[in-house]
Amino acid sequence: MIKAIYSDYIADMANESHLKGRAILAPTIHVVDEVNDYMTTMNNNQCKTYVSSNKSLSEGGNNKIEGTHTPEFLATLRCSGLPNHELKLKVGCPVMLIKNIDHSSRLCNGTRLIITRLGDKVIEAKLLNSNHCLDKVFISRMTLTPSDVRIPFRF
Template sequence: MRLKAGDSHTNSSELKEFADWILGISDGSHGTPRDCGERIEIPEDILVKDWDDPIEAICKVTYPELFCGKNIDEHIEDRAILAPTLQIVDENYMMSLNPTEAQTYYSSDKACPTESNNDLLASIHTPKFLNTIKCSGVPNHELTLKVRTPIMLLRNIDHSTGLCNGTRLVVTRLGKHIIEACSKVGKNKSQKVFIPRMTLSPLDHRIPFKFHWRQFPIMVSYAMTINKSQGQSLSKVGLLLRKPIFIHGQLYVAASRVTNRQGLKILLCHDANNRSYIDNVVFKEVFRNVC
């Protein structure tokens, strides 16, 4: 359905061939069987070859206009670099391609002794220590932005205007206490929105105490994790695999984000001896007894 809606110029046989390839990744029905999935070969037209720096290579196929000095505001939300984890992608490189002036915002962090058993534990954690914590769904302590930078919301702000967790926007102005942004796609296209700082309380079971984190609820979004991309339709996807896929269905989610075959590019660099084949993790027990 995503392919039919996004690509009206491809003939039906080519569309069906690509759709079948994606569905084959989903159920693990093609490739060489392995312990928990299969090993599949990436087609020549989808595979990124002949590269030296993986970050530069994946940027060039996903955001080629950035290397030509062109303005891609109208299309920047419609494409993304995907990776299993964000630690794999260095977005500082992509930020450096934007010639506009950068502005850095720092969070204000404070432990909150709300539970009697953790009062002592919370009191010994200084703001300097709290600044180093990184966890899912929370912006970084140091947030560097530029005008025309794509960002993603990490919290629900206003459902009526489409400002929900996962919404992608483009920065249009940077203030001292507020950020102006707008969407370049969808029904709210060109509508300006203002994003304030918010007080966040991370809910991560690995952190044995509670603390408040005051920062803009956004992250730079040239790249995103594969899991975060679920539900999105993109015209260009650059899949960067510096580590193997490790979750059931993760490769399928990444490959099925695009609206046309030409928009999908995959770069494999986790195995120096084999840059054409990839392990597809599929636990086929999931599909048993499914009608």
């Protein structure tokens, strides 16, 4: 499937225009992970791994919540709309945002980008959804706090 959709990009990864107007819709999170892993292995650039820093939000030291929602447990959560605990990226990899970050900068859920530089706490990318494929954006490390107060942790 990847070879059929991205055959031009695979043949010439320097030409980012082959990514415009193409995407793979996957039925499950596991298939998304398989497609992402395969696309990442085709890219010969150096891989940088980003990991989450998940924390319990319990106030006053509620050991029951902290014992149940350990960082190790939170690292195993896999669900739609939340990034994985471990994110492996390479310069030149296409990515899609799964959260609204900054509407004025066009960083919204579903926005497609191509990674141009990987820093320790900032990722530089170009917007693929723009007409000129030239718009650079910077995405910094962020905290994702659930709006539902019954969920006692943040990502």
